[in-house]
Amino acid sequence: MTTTTQLIRARRFLPLFLTQLLNAFNDNLFKNAMVLFVVYSVYHSEAQEARFSAIASAIFIIPFFVLSAIAGQLADMRDKARIIRLIKLCEIFIMAAGGTGLALAWQHIALETVAIPLMLLALFAMGVHSTFFGPIKYAILPQHLHANEVLAGTGLVEAGTYLAVLAGTIVAGWISVDTAAIMVMITAVIGYLVSWRVPPAPPMGECEPLDYHFIRASIRLVRTTMHDRRVFLAICAISFFWAIGTVLFVHFPPLTKNILQASKEVASLFLVIFSVGVAIGSVIINALLKGKVSARWSPVSVIAMGVFLVGFEVVCNAWVPHAPKGHLMDVSTFLVQPLAIPLLGTLLGIAVSGGMFVVPLYAFLTTFVDKSQTARTVAANNVVNSGAMVLGAAMTGVMTLIGLRVIDQFLVVAASCLAAAWLGLLLYRAERAAHED
16 A cells, blocks of 8 residues: 555545635635636726735735744644644634625626625635634644655645645636625635644644734744745745745636636636646656655756746747637637647646645745744745735736737746746755755
8 A cells, every 4th residue: 555545545645635625625716706706706907806806815915924824833832633624624714705796796786885895804714714724734733643754745735725726626617606705705614623633733832922912922933943045045945836826826817808708617726736736746746756755856847837838928929819709719619729739739738737836835835844843834834925925916917907918928937947047956955054064
């Protein structure tokens, strides 16, 4: 029986895995149902749609930047399983508000004054919810798993997350907004019930007072975590990945509607392909590394990601002159277009190589620090990642404002992959130097 099969059946892993699946599914069902509805049914210009998508992404990310330090302290100082259950209970109330906003939007009742603000408020609250859940889902792994299982467990969590993103994205693109309002509530309740099966995970060190001054706590957290060169480089490389991912996710809906002339179901398909690709990359890298935590493949993987991004931009440019005018293509019409397969193929390549790049880096964060510090290490990573993601969302806004086409912005993203590859190479060299000492 393989390590992966053993883990997926074990109570020390399965309840956490399922709780995380439901969490990622609900996040993406709600967020994509909201964004796709607003892009396709409310606004009618590429600039407005890109701006709303960027604002929604920023609203979800900001809590990670502000509250991750407190979340990391809390996870290391208290029983992680108890915190998970409290977080999942809060999700029920958050989704009650978000579901109400979706239902009002479906009926076009007070759309600009109540429905959209209520949905954005719920999205912000889900960002807070995920900020406190994020450090736990990785930090609990070294506590419940054996040393030779951590990479496999991290890969499963990462692959499971993206499969849940996939499911939430598919559902959001194909169901009505009022149905989404009901589903987010049901999923929140199921997630809360499953969380009760997560085994206890008491603190591994001395309990210290929590620092509620979020600015001071964040600066201290990042400073104390970054002293290990490998952890510092891993966090910087992960942050580049998420900045790149943010630009892509912000642009998928307006790109699909305005450039490819395709429906929201096709926009959903793009997000699905990306999620499947990252999941595939997570599994491939675990097989290549044979359970060993290493950044050996990270530089090559992110360079491949940049190459596929250039290919994606080239195919999009070739698509523009042949895009049908006057109506939006459904999925079946889109898939028979001559350039559909090359377009989806390059997108899949971006995602697979991205998954191969980022998974070992997350494993670094949970294996090269003391178990009593893992949650705070992941929280420090979230602080830096969220700052990079907000910067990525802001950059899309600036590039759109100065008139740079959505297609051409992918070239900027591709160029940034070189910086991520350099960080990956430095990390691998630091890893080898540590082994030689």
